[in-house]
Amino acid sequence: MTSADLTLDKGCPSGLAPASRAASGNLSAFMKRKGDLNTLTLSISGAKCGGCLSKIENALNALPGMVIARLNLSSGKLEAQWRGELSPETVSTTISNLGYGVSGYSEDAAASKTKSEERSLLIALGVAGFAAANIMLLSVSIWAGHGEMGETTRRTMHLLSGLIALPVLVFSGQHFFKSAFGALRNGHANMDVPISLALILAFSVSVFETLNGGEHAYFDAVVMLLFFLLIGRFLDARLRRQAYAAAHDLAALRGRSVNRINADGQTEAVRADDIKEGDHILLAAGERAVIDVKVLSGMSTIDESLVTGESLPRTINAGQKLYAGTVNIDQPIQGIALGAASDSLLSDISDMLEAGEQKRSAYRKIADKAVSLYVPFVHTTAALTFIAWLYLGANVREATMVAVTTLIITCPCALALAAPVAQVVASGRLFKKGVFLRSGDALERLAEIDHVVFDKTGTLTLGMPVLISEDMAELQIAAQLARASHHPLSRAIAAAAGPGPVAQSVTEHPGLGLESEIEGIVYRLGSAEWVESSGTPVTTGPALWFCRLGEAPVLFEFEDQVRSDASQTVRALSALGIESEILSGDRAGAVERAARTLSISAWTAGVSPAQKAERLEALTKAGKKPLMIGDGLNDAGALSLAHASLAPGGAIDVSQSASDAVFSGGLESILTILKVSKSAKRTMLQNFGLAAGYNLIAVPIAVCGLVTPLIAAIAMSASSLIVTLNALRIRG
Amino acid sequence: MSIIIYLIPVALGLGLVGLGAFLWSVNSGQYEDMDGAAVRILTSDDEPL
Numbered sequence: 001m002t003s004a005d006l007t008l009d010k011g012c013p014s015g016l017a018p019a020s021r022a023a024s025g026n027l028s029a030f031m032k033r034k035g036d037l038n039t040l041t042l043s044i045s046g047a048k049c050g051g052c053l054s055k056i057e058n059a060l061n062a063l064p065g066m067v068i069a070r071l072n073l074s075s076g077k078l079e080a081q082w083r084g085e086l087s088p089e090t091v092s093t094t095i096s097n098l099g100y101g102v103s104g105y106s107e108d109a110a111a112s113k114t115k116s117e118e119r120s121l122l123i124a125l126g127v128a129g130f131a132a133a134n135i136m137l138l139s140v141s142i143w144a145g146h147g148e149m150g151e152t153t154r155r156t157m158h159l160l161s162g163l164i165a166l167p168v169l170v171f172s173g174q175h176f177f178k179s180a181f182g183a184l185r186n187g188h189a190n191m192d193v194p195i196s197l198a199l200i201l202a203f204s205v206s207v208f209e210t211l212n213g214g215e216h217a218y219f220d221a222v223v224m225l226l227f228f229l230l231i232g233r234f235l236d237a238r239l240r241r242q243a244y245a246a247a248h249d250l251a252a253l254r255g256r257s258v259n260r261i262n263a264d265g266q267t268e269a270v271r272a273d274d275i276k277e278g279d280h281i282l283l284a285a286g287e288r289a290v291i292d293v294k295v296l297s298g299m300s301t302i303d304e305s306l307v308t309g310e311s312l313p314r315t316i317n318a319g320q321k322l323y324a325g326t327v328n329i330d331q332p333i334q335g336i337a338l339g340a341a342s343d344s345l346l347s348d349i350s351d352m353l354e355a356g357e358q359k360r361s362a363y364r365k366i367a368d369k370a371v372s373l374y375v376p377f378v379h380t381t382a383a384l385t386f387i388a389w390l391y392l393g394a395n396v397r398e399a400t401m402v403a404v405t406t407l408i409i410t411c412p413c414a415l416a417l418a419a420p421v422a423q424v425v426a427s428g429r430l431f432k433k434g435v436f437l438r439s440g441d442a443l444e445r446l447a448e449i450d451h452v453v454f455d456k457t458g459t460l461t462l463g464m465p466v467l468i469s470e471d472m473a474e475l476q477i478a479a480q481l482a483r484a485s486h487h488p489l490s491r492a493i494a495a496a497a498g499p500g501p502v503a504q505s506v507t508e509h510p511g512l513g514l515e516s517e518i519e520g521i522v523y524r525l526g527s528a529e530w531v532e533s534s535g536t537p538v539t540t541g542p543a544l545w546f547c548r549l550g551e552a553p554v555l556f557e558f559e560d561q562v563r564s565d566a567s568q569t570v571r572a573l574s575a576l577g578i579e580s581e582i583l584s585g586d587r588a589g590a591v592e593r594a595a596r597t598l599s600i601s602a603w604t605a606g607v608s609p610a611q612k613a614e615r616l617e618a619l620t621k622a623g624k625k626p627l628m629i630g631d632g633l634n635d636a637g638a639l640s641l642a643h644a645s646l647a648p649g650g651a652i653d654v655s656q657s658a659s660d661a662v663f664s665g666g667l668e669s670i671l672t673i674l675k676v677s678k679s680a681k682r683t684m685l686q687n688f689g690l691a692a693g694y695n696l697i698a699v700p701i702a703v704c705g706l707v708t709p710l711i712a713a714i715a716m717s718a719s720s721l722i723v724t725l726n727a728l729r730i731r732g
Numbered sequence: 733m734s735i736i737i738y739l740i741p742v743a744l745g746l747g748l749v750g751l752g753a754f755l756w757s758v759n760s761g762q763y764e765d766m767d768g769a770a771v772r773i774l775t776s777d778d779e780p781l
Contacts, residue, residue, distance in 0.1 A: 050770075050771025050772070053771055053775065054775035072764060073768035074764070074767045075765070119758065119763075126751060126758070134747045160740065
């Protein structure tokens with residue numbers, strides 16, 4: 001019996017994401033009304049597969065008055081439209097009852113900017129593809145009719161090609177021109193400068209040749225260059241867009257609403273941003289706190305796994321503090337806000353994420369290094385060619401023509417495709433193995449790893465208690481009580497007992513335990529205090545007591561077990577020369593036990609999110625290239641500051657977005673990821689080598705003035721094809 | 733050879749139709765949710781044509 005059996009009805013049926021235990025707040029602020037049509041736009045977390053999609057949409061479409069409910073599986077955006085009396089709470093509760101996280105949808109500026117950039121690149125790519133195909137149609141007939149075609153026909157065909165190429169050059173080429181212009185204005189050159197120069201010069205020379213009845217025009221080369229370069233650019237943009245999701249997911253957590261208790265005693269649902277320090281707040285059962293709160297009255301059990309990594313819920317009383325991100329499990333509590341949403345722990349972590357993001361963008365990719373070598377080389381070659389031809393007695397027209405063909409043929413088609421195709425192929429291979437890569441250049445960083453930092457709870461361990469007491473005669477009766485409760489220990493008992501009946505009228509006493517009467521006998525399940533036991537548990541792990549009222553209680557002991565493949569993975573890592581380390585927010589005893597099981601000597605317990613981030617920075621300073629693997633909110637900062645980072649599929653969204661890849665299989669996936677990323681990096685280097693080798697052959701031919709449009713077309717397509725085919729060799 | 737006076741416009745016209753269809757598909761948001769479209773075909777109920 002595993003966790004999946006217990007939570008089958010809740011959350012993702014494929015088990016790609018954990019079921020959300022949080023209830024949705026009041027989201028009426030996100031509803032728009034137009035005539036009698038209500039539109040609610042929500043952000044859904046935890047929906048990962050087709051089962052999730054149909055579960056959510058079918059449940060919503062069954063609601064009275066629902067016109068359309070459509071979930072975008074890629075972005076998690078859900079749009080529901082309905083007529084009539086249906087309240088937005090009913091809609092959001094329907095989804096949260098299915099085990100998915102719900103919050104108001106607010107598109108942030110950065111995400112929508114990258115999205116529109118990707119779209120305009122796609123359109124530019126389509127237009128360039130159209131032009132390339134049609135001009136090639138005309139060019140092929142010119143090449144085929146070489147020597148037979150009349151000059152008028154050839155000129156007409158060149159003219160037609162030019163007429164197609166001009167608008168396409170302006171429209172599709174603007175991505176390169178703008179970027180090149182921006183770089184030049186700031187006094188440096190990027191990859192787009194030689195590209196723009198080659199495009200514009202090749203087009204101008206072709207126009208000149210066409211008007212003067214020349215034999216060669218390079219319109220086909222111009223649009224083909226555009227087409228190949230845009231493919232690389234588009235693939236790059238699509239992989240890069242994922243990186244912006246981190247900020248958006250955090251904003252989604254903060255976009256929730258809070259129940260404020262006003263001076264007159266009325267509760268009112270307000271946006272989290274409107275809460276001020278000192279406001280009185282009601283935290284309903286099942287609700288997730290979005291700001292730090294000090295409890296005034298009420299007693300409940302809270303789940304802090306997201307904040308501290310502590311796997312067990314704890315009891316909270318008046319006077320105690322709870323942090324944003326905590327879920328209140330069973331009883332409503334009233335509290336006082338300890339600051340606005342922007343002062344909470346959540347926003348501290350969001351600042352850490354931003355810092356990590358900046359650090360990562362400073363990483364120098366192989367492609368950047370290649371460009372800095374390439375640009376001066378090509379321009380010097382073209383200039384020298386021009387001067388040499390003039391010196392050897394050619395006229396300006398001839399010399400220009402040769403210099404321009406040099407620029408065209410060396411133009412970095414293969415160079416622009418070298419990295420993106422390798423990244424796309426590698427991420428496709430990883431996807432088949434259940435690994436979702438979040439950014440393309442992560443592969444280069446993952447390939448350089450020499451140190452691994454593990455979080456404990458939920459990463460190395462299962463993240464949920466498992467019953468270790470064996471042969472308990474009382475198990476079946478205890479399970480009847482346990483099945484009625486959401487408490488993780490109760491669920492562990494229910495899981496151990498298997499399916500069975502639920503006791504009637506189970507009462508839950510927060511902080512104490514459960515009580516029920518079965519066939520006239522009162523049973524209690526809970527803390528030692530609850531069953532009035534004087535015994536002490538043998539182990540330091542979590543435990544529950546169970547008794548028939550008036551009789552001696554029996555003890556149920558639990559343990560957060562280490563994953564079955566963890567020690568194998570750690571051993572394989574050390575065989576690769578990679579050290580492992582545990583960094584956990586959990587108690588020392590639990591961490592030490594896990595470390596001993598896995599024979600990891602370096603471990604630290606009880607670390608705060610900030611300390612985790614500091615440790616990662618210290619490792620980087622010491623010249624290490626650490627890989628962080630973690631699943632909780634407390635790991636998010638460390639994940640974003642590590643050289644590379646991974647999150648298991650069960651991790652919360654923020655951590656998933658802060659890491660470079662999410663793996664849904666076991667810990668063995670880590671080895672696969674490292675293998676594929678090493679192979680991808682090797683392929684990228686080979687591709688740059690191939691591109692350089694291509695130039696080594698093409699440049700002498702071009703410099704000697706032997707390049708015709710036909711040769712240019714063949715050479716460019718061939719080099720692009722070769723790097724693409726080489727990338728396909730990457731194995732998963 | 734005068735046939736190419738008709739053939740070239742026909743070829744260009746066909747290309748433009750394809751380009752138009754592509755632009756329409758981009759603008760109508762058909763590339764917004766690549767993951768969803770792939771699984772929707774498996775889960776949605778069959779409807780009579």
